[in-house]
Amino acid sequence: MSTPPAWVRFKKEGDSYYENGKFVEAIRSYDQALKLAHTSVVATFLFLARGAARLPFHAYDAALADAKAALTFPPADKPFNTQHEAALLLAAKADYGLRQFRESYRWVQKLITFYPTNDEGLDMLRLCTRRIVEQEQGIYDWDGMWKEARRGTTDSDHADYVGPIEVRSCRDSKCGRGLFVTKDVEPGELLLVEKAFSAAFAKERVTPDMPAMGDGVRSKPDEEEEKAREERKALHTELVTQTIVRFFRNHSVQRAFLGLYRGPKMDEESDERKDYSQAIQNRIAYNAFAFPSFLPASGFSTTTPSRGIWLKASYINHSCNPTIHRSFISDVIILRAQTHIARDTEVYIDYTSCLDSVSQRRKYLSKYGFHCECQRCVSEAGTSQAKLKLREKRVREIETLKIGEGGVGLGYYHMKTLAIDATYMNAPSVEPRLALVSPLLNLLSAAQMEDMHGFAILLICRVLRALGWVVADPLYFDIWKWGFFTNEIVVLMTDLALAFEAKGQLWSRDVAERVAKKCYLIICGEDWSWEEAYEEDGKIEEGTVVDLIKHGVVVG
Numbered sequence: 001m002s003t004p005p006a007w008v009r010f011k012k013e014g015d016s017y018y019e020n021g022k023f024v025e026a027i028r029s030y031d032q033a034l035k036l037a038h039t040s041v042v043a044t045f046l047f048l049a050r051g052a053a054r055l056p057f058h059a060y061d062a063a064l065a066d067a068k069a070a071l072t073f074p075p076a077d078k079p080f081n082t083q084h085e086a087a088l089l090l091a092a093k094a095d096y097g098l099r100q101f102r103e104s105y106r107w108v109q110k111l112i113t114f115y116p117t118n119d120e121g122l123d124m125l126r127l128c129t130r131r132i133v134e135q136e137q138g139i140y141d142w143d144g145m146w147k148e149a150r151r152g153t154t155d156s157d158h159a160d161y162v163g164p165i166e167v168r169s170c171r172d173s174k175c176g177r178g179l180f181v182t183k184d185v186e187p188g189e190l191l192l193v194e195k196a197f198s199a200a201f202a203k204e205r206v207t208p209d210m211p212a213m214g215d216g217v218r219s220k221p222d223e224e225e226e227k228a229r230e231e232r233k234a235l236h237t238e239l240v241t242q243t244i245v246r247f248f249r250n251h252s253v254q255r256a257f258l259g260l261y262r263g264p265k266m267d268e269e270s271d272e273r274k275d276y277s278q279a280i281q282n283r284i285a286y287n288a289f290a291f292p293s294f295l296p297a298s299g300f301s302t303t304t305p306s307r308g309i310w311l312k313a314s315y316i317n318h319s320c321n322p323t324i325h326r327s328f329i330s331d332v333i334i335l336r337a338q339t340h341i342a343r344d345t346e347v348y349i350d351y352t353s354c355l356d357s358v359s360q361r362r363k364y365l366s367k368y369g370f371h372c373e374c375q376r377c378v379s380e381a382g383t384s385q386a387k388l389k390l391r392e393k394r395v396r397e398i399e400t401l402k403i404g405e406g407g408v409g410l411g412y413y414h415m416k417t418l419a420i421d422a423t424y425m426n427a428p429s430v431e432p433r434l435a436l437v438s439p440l441l442n443l444l445s446a447a448q449m450e451d452m453h454g455f456a457i458l459l460i461c462r463v464l465r466a467l468g469w470v471v472a473d474p475l476y477f478d479i480w481k482w483g484f485f486t487n488e489i490v491v492l493m494t495d496l497a498l499a500f501e502a503k504g505q506l507w508s509r510d511v512a513e514r515v516a517k518k519c520y521l522i523i524c525g526e527d528w529s530w531e532e533a534y535e536e537d538g539k540i541e542e543g544t545v546v547d548l549i550k551h552g553v554v555v556g
């Protein structure tokens with residue numbers, strides 16, 4: 001009996017590893033077999049086997065190279081044989097893994113032309129078509145994406161959509177590069193949808209509601225703080241690991257990743273020396289964003305957000321008066337314009353909560369290595385201590401007042417809000433008058449209880465003006481400029497629509513409803529859920545929008 005050629009032993013070994021899910025070992029065995037392959041037929045066979053083992057290992061560059069190599073040798077170099085069919089499918093899957101959906105589609109088209117009954121090919125055709133519609137038209141199945149996110153799916157499959165934006169150098173060289181719009185854009189316009197390059201998802205925290213028998217007392221606040229710190233550390237480590245995996249498995253993605261901002265001490269790092277571990281740490285330190293964690297068993301986690309890196313979104317610079325809004329569905333970031341933006345203008349998001357004071361914001365931003373000099377910061381920092389103290393005193397005073405029965409009248413309370421207003425020196429479009437929002441909302445509730453619809457309309461317009469919106473005519477609700485966003489904005493707009501309706505101003509009601517829906521779109525990223533969230537009587541249903549807005553949108 002003749003002994004089989006040496007490559008056969010390695011091929012069999014590889015197949016056995018592959019079947020047991022040991023892909024690294026399988027690849028190594030196929031490598032050995034390939035070194036011993038003596039005919040092109042054998043080589044083709046082995047390229048295909050190794051390429052298939054590289055797919056589950058996410059080594060798509062190498063899998064694509066194997067598919068292309070196989071396609072150069074007989075019998076895979078010509079149609080109508082299983083090797084040719086397998087090579088086309090392998091190439092399609094590898095390009096898909098590299099998120100090159102057009103290229104993947106081209107392989108699939110070839111495959112289906114020659115082998116029209118290939119089931120995997122037909123599935124791939126459907127997937128590629130969906131990805132291309134996402135990528136080229138910005139059309140997404142938001143409903144499906146939310147369902148996946150709620151199930152806790154961490155490897156959702158979506159293409160990126162890059163709208164009318166591009167990376168350019170900023171006018172102020174201190175800011176490096178930023179994202180600019182390439183045409184005039186309207187509030188709500190979709191600018192970017194991008195899946196994270198790498199992400200670390202927060203895990204369910206195992207914290208019993210009630211102490212178990214003999215468990216002693218519940219954890220104290222400092223223990224909670226310690227736990228949260230531990231979680232943040234674990235998430236950081238996980239993000240580094242995920243990034244390293246993505247970075248090293250596919251060389252074709254390295255350039256884009258290394259293009260990200262590397263921090264102020266750029267000279268200390270040399271990518272040329274291939275000191276990649278430091279390079280990766282630096283990119284993470286200056287480019288990672290937090291995103292809301294949806295934990296299937298307990299809902300949105302407000303304690304520990306997940307963290308990720310996005311290759312395009314990371315070019316956006318910060319402003320305390322942002323012009324675009326980011327929202328997330330799992331690790332997919334959605335950016336929409338939140339105001340009119342003229343062509344060739346740089347766009348900004350807020351890296352930190354814009355509800356904080358200027359000193360809190362600047363302290364937080366210092367970890368990104370810059371001192372925020374946006375118009376708002378400069379104006380707020382220039383406010384005298386005396387004015388700030390007076391404002392604080394007036395806010396404290398109004399907080400002690402109760403409106404209505406047993407309390408003060410609406411007129412008196414209104415006058416007190418004007419006193420707070422008077423402590424601001426700068427225009428609300430530069431410095432939103434945040435201290436006014438809560439008192440005005442209290443007054444609005446009292447006006448609504450008394451069915452004072454006209455007054456409610458004026459109050460809502462005052463809140464909007466305090467946030468820098470320019471409403472030219474409250475009667476017709478004519479918005480000249482969209483301003484600052486807070487989480488109350490959608491509810492405020494729906495309240496406005498109700499007030500207009502009660503006054504019989506149906507045209508203005510329709511305008512307010514349209515603006516409410518647009519604000520919802522901007523805050524939530526999509527508006528498919530608007531109908532579901534919006535009850536018949538026109539009130540936002542608790543647990544839907546509130547759920548999304550409170551937990552799904554605000555990130556730090």
Ligand SMILES: C[S@@+](CC[C@H](N)C(=O)[O-])C[C@H]1O[C@@H](n2cnc3c(N)ncnc32)[C@H](O)[C@@H]1O
Pocket residue numbers: 174175176177178260261286287314315316317318319368369370371372373374
């Ligand atoms: C995520 S990167 C943004 C893109 C970066 N500008 C670039 O050139 O790649 C964050 C870094 O951008 C810079 N940056 C962002 N916003 C800034 C601002 N308002 N003023 C000055 N620098 C800013 C800071 O150096 C910050 O660490």
